[in-house]
Amino acid sequence: MAMxxxxxxxxxxxxxxxxxxxxxxxxxxxxxxxHFVFDEVVNQVKLDDKIGFMAILAALLGCQGKEAFRELLPAAMDLGVTPVEVKEIVYQAAAYLGMGRVLPFLKITNExxxxxxxxxxxxxxxxxxVENRRETGTQVQVEIFGEGMQDFWQSGPRESRHINQWLAENCFGDYYTRNGLDYKQREMITFCFLAAQGGCEPQLTSHAAANMRIGNGKEFLIRIISQCLPYIGYPRSLNALSCVNAAAKK
Incomplete structure (x- = not known):
């Protein structure tokens, strides 16, 4: 079979x-x-090259595809992903994957x-x-997820309430408030982090709904899943699709 x-x-x-x-x-x-990646997927998905490669980079972070990330990062930059955008994708991954998994990618990016x-x-x-990161983080949560997030940072059992506060001030305050990517791009890459690492279906469903709420609709998310499928495989892609369908029903 020739290409x-x-x-x-x-x-x-x-x-x-x-x-x-x-x-x-x-x-x-x-x-x-x-043939599959550069013909069938490309012609089915029809995503802007830059957006597609931002999704792929985020998915490779999620599935720990270090060698593929190293190989594809120069191509992503040649197709318009800027140094700032690359760094913002890697930085935000720390909130969803943990520094233990992100550190090698940060070093590859710098290289x-x-x-x-x-x-x-x-x-x-x-x-x-540092002084207003909690307030600004809460505001981001409200803008993306709705007014119900206004007091989320101080909700929950006393012994674990600090984690909800950290979500507001660290996950959203330290990362989502940064320049370089807009909310739609940040929610898209978060969706890719979660889909690619697997085992995060409750959070993936929540972020699928958040994506839809701010304009990344169901059809767009299905195209993102399809774009990433060659790199994360069918099981995690099908799980992500189920989460998108569940979020759409809500």
């Missing part, structure tokens, strides 16, 4: 002549995989940016201060 002319041209646009060594060692597998001649550190993107 179609479309898939050859799209692959060339992505990798600009840099051929994977797997073409030599695993030609049959790569021929089918490349790739340096290779591309980007001077580090980048300009700061903080949108608040």
């Amino acid at each position: 179609t002319e479309f898939s050859k041209k799209y692959k060339e646009k992505i990798f600009q002549g840099c051929e994977s060594e797997l073409i030599e060692t695993d030609p049959e597998f790569m021929e089918r995989f490349n 790739v940016l340096t290779e591309k001649g980007v001077s580090l550190p980048l300009e700061g993107q903080a949108g608040n201060t």
Whole structure:
């Protein structure tokens, strides 16, 4: 089975002549995989290249695809994902994946940016201060999830209430208030983090609903799942689809 002319041209646009060594060692597998990813998926999904690659980068963080992230990050940047946007995707992942899983990706990102001649550190993107991070984080929660989040930070049993406060001031206050990505982009990458790591279906359903609430509709989320499917596999993609359908019913 030979690759179609479309898939050859799209692959060339992505990798600009840099051929994977797997073409030599695993030609049959790569021929089918490349046809699927660069022809069938691309033509079915029809996402803007930049948005599609932002989703892929977030999904690779979620599934811990370090080598694929290293390989695809230069392509994502060539297709318009800016250094600031790349860094914001990686930074926000810390809230949903934990620093233990994000640290290798942050180091890879710095290596790739340096290779591309980007001077580090980048300009700061903080949108608040340490003193008002809880208030601004709560405001983000309200804008994305609704007025019911206004007092969420001080809700729950006394012994675990601090975690809800941390969600407001750290997860949303420290990350969502930053410049570089808007709310729709941040909710989209959060959806990808959760879908790709698996085992977070309650949170994934909640964030699917949040995405829909701010304009990332059901059809868009299905296209995002489809875009990421070659990198995260069918089980997690089907689970994500179930969460989207559940959120849509609500």
